[in-house]
Structure formats: C-alpha cells, structure tokens
Amino acid sequence: MKQAKSSHPNRDIIVIGSSAGGITALTQIVESLPASFPAAVLVVQHVPPYSTSNLHRILDRQCALPVLVAQDGQLIQPGTIYVATPDHHLLVEEQKVVVKRGPKENRFRPSIDALFRSAAYTYGSRAIGVVLSGVLDDGTSGLWSIKRLGGITIIQQPEDALFPQMPINAEQQVEIDYSLPASQMAALLSQLTSQPVPPTPKLTKQERKLLETEIIIAGKDNAFQMGIIDLGELTPFTCPECHGALTQFKEGKIIRFRCHTGHAYTISALLSEVSTNIEAILWQAMQSLEETTMLLNRLGQHFDKAAQNEIAQVFYQKAEVIRERSQAIHESVLRQEILSGDISYQSLPD
Numbered sequence: 001m002k003q004a005k006s007s008h009p010n011r012d013i014i015v016i017g018s019s020a021g022g023i024t025a026l027t028q029i030v031e032s033l034p035a036s037f038p039a040a041v042l043v044v045q046h047v048p049p050y051s052t053s054n055l056h057r058i059l060d061r062q063c064a065l066p067v068l069v070a071q072d073g074q075l076i077q078p079g080t081i082y083v084a085t086p087d088h089h090l091l092v093e094e095q096k097v098v099v100k101r102g103p104k105e106n107r108f109r110p111s112i113d114a115l116f117r118s119a120a121y122t123y124g125s126r127a128i129g130v131v132l133s134g135v136l137d138d139g140t141s142g143l144w145s146i147k148r149l150g151g152i153t154i155i156q157q158p159e160d161a162l163f164p165q166m167p168i169n170a171e172q173q174v175e176i177d178y179s180l181p182a183s184q185m186a187a188l189l190s191q192l193t194s195q196p197v198p199p200t201p202k203l204t205k206q207e208r209k210l211l212e213t214e215i216i217i218a219g220k221d222n223a224f225q226m227g228i229i230d231l232g233e234l235t236p237f238t239c240p241e242c243h244g245a246l247t248q249f250k251e252g253k254i255i256r257f258r259c260h261t262g263h264a265y266t267i268s269a270l271l272s273e274v275s276t277n278i279e280a281i282l283w284q285a286m287q288s289l290e291e292t293t294m295l296l297n298r299l300g301q302h303f304d305k306a307a308q309n310e311i312a313q314v315f316y317q318k319a320e321v322i323r324e325r326s327q328a329i330h331e332s333v334l335r336q337e338i339l340s341g342d343i344s345y346q347s348l349p350d
Contacts, residue, residue: 011126011193012039012078015119017112019046019134021162025182027062030081032186035064039193041081042090044110049087056083072099084110089218091118100219103262106138106269114218116142121211124200125150128192132156134166137268144174144251150200152192154178173253223262239263240273282333289326293319
C-alpha cells in the first residue's frame with residue numbers, strides 16, 4: 001500500500017462521520033457548499049445494515065454538488081460527494097474509492113474510524129476530518145490518525161448536536177482544531193481548502209505498520225493472517241461478536257481493541273457491547289429456567305395421574321425452587337444497565 005505524497009498545494013479531501021441526529025447536520029453543511037467547491041467529500045452515516053439508504057437523495061436535493069453512492073474502484077473527483085453504502089466500509093486508496101465488507105468496527109459497518117484512517121494514510125496533511133452528531137465514539141480514533149498525520153480536525157459544537165456524545169468524546173481525546181455549529185462548517189471548509197498545506201509528518205515504523213494493517217483489514221477481513229495480534233498487547237478479554245482474543249492498542253489517550261478475526265472496538269464501544277450481551281445471556285438463562293419449571297411440573301402431573309403422589313410432590317417442589325430462581329433472574333434483567341464510556345459525562349452535574 002502506497003502513501004500519497006503531500007505535495008498537493010491545498011487540502012482536497014474531506015471525510016465526515018455522523019450517526020444519530022447526523023442527517024440534520026449533514027444537510028446544513030452541504031446546502032451551503034458552493035458549486036465550485038474544490039475538494040471531494042466522503043460521508044459515513046450510520047444506518048441499519050438491512051435498509052436501503054436514501055441519504056444520497058436527501059443530500060442531493062439540498063446541494064449544488066453531485067452526490068453519489070460510493071462504488072468500489074470509483075475515481076475520486078473534486079467537487080463531488082460520496083456516500084457510504086449500508087453494511088460496507090467506505091475507504092480511500094490512491095485517488096480511488098474502496099467499498100468493502102470487512103469486519104465491523106465499534107459495532108458498525110460502515111465505520112467512521114475506518115474511513116478516517118484511510119484518508120489520513122492516503123492524503124496525510126491534505127485531509128480534513130469532521131465528526132458530527134452521534135452516540136458513543138466512532139470517529140475519535142480516526143480523527144486522531146488525521147491529526148497525527150497533519151490533517152485538520154473539526155467537530156460539531158456539542159451544544160449544536162442533537163446527540164453530542166461523538167463530538168464530546170472526540171474533543172476529550174483528540175486535539176481538535178475547530179468546534180462550531182454545523183451551519184457554519186461550509187464556510188470554514190471553503191476557507192481551509194484554499195489554504196496551502198504543510199508537509200505530512202512522518203510515522204514511526206510501528207505506527208505505519210499498524211495503520212496499514214488496519215486499513216487492509218477493513219477491506220479484506222484477514223486480521224489473523226496480517227498478524228494483528230503481534231502489533232499490540234494481547235489481553236484476557238474476548239470479542240463480544242466472535243469470542244476471539246482481543247489485542248489492545250493505544251493512540252495518545254485512546255485505548256482500542258481488535259480481535260484476531262478483525263472486529264474492532266473502542267473501550268466505550270466494548271463496554272456497551274459487553275453489557276448488552278449480559279442482558280441477552282440473562283434472558284436466555286431465565287428462559288431455560290422457566291422451561292425447566294414447566295418440564296418439572298409436567299412430570300409432576302404425570303405421576304399424579306399415575307397415583308404416585310409422593311413422587312409427584314418431589315417434582316412440584318423442585319419446580320417451585322427453579323421458578324423462584326427464574327424470578328430472581330427476571331428481576332436482574334429488569335435492573336440490567338447498558339453501559340458505555342458516555343457515563344463519564346452523563347453523570348456530571350449540569
């Protein structure tokens with residue numbers, strides 16, 4: 001994989017990530033971009049994998065620029081907006097769009113982090129990363145990569161976002177260049193794309209290897225063969241998706257995990273997924289205990305009909321014990337809390 005040279009005089013690639021509440025912000029940005037806008041724009045909006053996205057139509061109605069659904073191998077043209085396909089990662093590589101169905105990151109495909117990393121690696125200091133409204137912290141790690149390679153980092157002002165968690169998480173862990181309302185971003189982007197860029201900072205050998213590997217994994221789903229386990233610190237944790245071994249990575253203040261099959265998590269996304277799985281496990285345990293209760297009662301009824309009352313009572317008593325255990329688990333399910341790193345600021349006083 002070749003890294004693009006940073007000799008281009010201007011910033012010419014903009015990557016935008018959004019989730020819950022993001023379409024409103026995206027619309028505010030694109031409706032103010034001029035027809036002469038000189039940079040390409042690539043957008044990842046989290047959408048359900050089973051649905052057909054109409055985002056390109058929504059944005060196209062509001063925008064003077066052409067808005068396209070990204071296609072694998074498509075040449076990247078300036079003044080064009082490319083929108084990610086549901087259930088596929090959107091990446092960039094040597095002036096081309098890459099659309100692949102690699103492992104999920106932070107439970108999402110497409111992943112904001114995957115797009116941002118590929119833009120940072122390919123375009124270096126020419127890249128501009130924008131994180132908009134959303135929950136949890138997809139985009140934070142990718143924004144860190146953009147900053148590390150000399151690009152510009154922008155977040156939607158948390159007070160302006162319908163769901164401020166993604167901008168807040170990025171602001172807490174990455175050096176952000178600009179924080180502003182979505183309605184003001186088009187003017188800023190026009191200004192930034194007209195400015196010359198500094199040289200792209202050099203990565204260490206280890207940093208380059210990890211970044212290259214993660215971009216390849218997002219596109220090809222071969223993490224184990226790529227040796228991802230050897231690039232970080234092996235942990236005792238397992239992947240909630242496939243139960244593979246998780247390797248830990250650190251980027252500044254960011255802690256991330258990736259399993260040997262390729263699934264990736266920030267610590268916040270991992271906590272959220274693990275706590276969600278606990279609820280599913282509790283429901284399964286409750287279902288099994290209730291099924292056992294029904295079976296024991298059925299056996300008790302069988303021996304009642306056979307006039308073997310003493311044996312029947314043994315089964316009825318066991319059924320009552322299991323029923324009480326089932327009820328205790330049911331109460332635990334109702335009290336189960338879905339956790340994530342967002343509790344760090346949700347718990348703070350206003």
